[in-house]
Amino acid sequence: MSVTKILLRNNLHKQCFSADDQVQRAHTLPTLLLSRLQALRNETAIADSQKNYSFEETVLRAITIAITLRRQGGVRYNDCVGLFIEASADLALGMWGILFAGAAYLPLATDYPPERLSYMLNDARVKLILSNRHSQSYLAGLPLPDVTICNIDDMPMASFEEMNQLLVNLYEQDGTDLAYVIYTSGTTGKPKGVLISQQAIVNQLCWIAKEGYLDHSHRILQKTPISFDAAQWELLGMCCGACVVIAEPGSNRDPESLVRQIKQHEITTLQGVPTLLQALSELNDFSSCHSLHSLFSGGEGLSRKLARCLLHIMPKARLGPVIN
Incomplete structure (x- = not known):
């Protein structure tokens, strides 16, 4: 029907x-x-x-x-x-x-x-x-x-x-x-x-x-x-x-799992608190998430240092609205 x-x-x-x-x-x-x-x-x-x-x-x-x-x-x-x-x-x-x-x-x-x-x-x-x-x-x-x-x-x-x-x-x-x-x-x-x-x-x-x-x-x-x-x-x-794409349960606390799912599903857009974004930035594999081009931050203050770090790792990415 x-x-x-x-x-x-x-x-x-x-x-x-x-x-x-x-x-x-x-x-x-x-x-x-x-x-x-x-x-x-x-x-x-x-x-x-x-x-x-x-x-x-x-x-x-x-x-x-x-x-x-x-x-x-x-x-x-x-x-x-x-x-x-x-x-x-x-x-x-x-x-x-x-x-x-x-x-x-x-x-x-x-x-x-x-x-x-x-x-x-x-x-x-x-x-x-x-x-x-x-x-x-x-x-x-x-x-x-x-x-x-x-x-x-x-x-x-x-x-x-x-x-x-x-x-x-x-x-x-x-x-x-x-x-x-x-x-x-x-x-x-x-x-x-x-x-x-x-x-x-x-x-x-x-x-x-x-x-x-x-x-x-x-x-x-x-x-x-x-x-x-x-x-x-x-x-x-x-x-x-x-x-x-619905992530696997508990993914918000598992940066390695997030990287794997981003690659598997060719994710373009990801939202996270700065603590999680910081943890992702410290993973070597994060820079190979080539499909990812939009990052949203919220829940905590996003520092300029972390913002610069994320854009350095992913120069083609766009930082979306920051909500504190």
């Missing part, structure tokens, strides 16, 4: 505006992703060590998940849905399924202690958690009264009519609707939930695309833990036309 055909049937392709108009006209993440579909439908949108999904396959899978969440889970616009999946292509697919359902996702790290997970779920009033077979087992010992766990591995294919209606409804969603909820670390007290609107994250992604930091020729390595806000634009990079 072709998503593009449904868009054409409903004249929704006219709202899948050209790249030149995206900054002015995109209001939500699903419509921004759909705007890439016609040009990139057969290109890879999501990949991990075992699977690849094209833009068409990603959207189709997201729609299937979204319809099941709405039909069986009772999910409605602006509901907060927990996302509990280990680092894999399933994580990105689950995220898009929640977004296509019109809900906001709450990223839940699979290595969080039970008491933190319970606090976040209660504080955000989560009634449904989206998981998969592998990750669901970690929830077994967690007290989850009145919370439904939905498994993306057990979702039936949606009908053409259901897909059609969902896509029509997507274009009625507003930029003020929620995209995701992110919790602070809680180092100065209890973790606090921050509500991020659709328009806010769309503005960020459109700016990244406009400045040339991400486009259809880029492959970004998504290695930041999902519980950090910085991980979200990595996961959502396909809205800019980029291919999102």
Whole structure:
């Protein structure tokens, strides 16, 4: 079943505006992703060590998940849905399924202690958690009264009519609707939930695309833990036309593994805290990551010394925005 055909049937392709108009006209993440579909439908949108999904396959899978969440889970616009999946292509697919359902996702790290997970779920009033077979087992010992766990591995294919209606409804969603909820670390007290609107994250992604930091020729390595806000634009990079490669779990703490994966997947774009970038710069093999041409830094102050060192190792690379 072709998503593009449904868009054409409903004249929704006219709202899948050209790249030149995206900054002015995109209001939500699903419509921004759909705007890439016609040009990139057969290109890879999501990949991990075992699977690849094209833009068409990603959207189709997201729609299937979204319809099941709405039909069986009772999910409605602006509901907060927990996302509990280990680092894999399933994580990105689950995220898009929640977004296509019109809900906001709450990223839940699979290595969080039970008491933190319970606090976040209660504080955000989560009634449904989206998981998969592998990750669901970690929830077994967690007290989850009145919370439904939905498994993306057990979702039936949606009908053409259901897909059609969902896509029509997507274009009625507003930029003020929620995209995701992110919790602070809680180092100065209890973790606090921050509500991020659709328009806010769309503005960020459109700016990244406009400045040339991400486009259809880029492959970004998504290695930041999902519980950090910085991980979200990595996961959502396909809205800019980029291919999102999900790094192996724990890669953010393993510079040697990162170098290997950069070479294996021909990664062009990498984000890291200066501590990690420093560790990478000290590896002899880092200079042979010839595909890498964009480096983003955040979380800590990037010194001029380290910036010069990185550009010396990779003279053709571009240092992206620094966020402290």
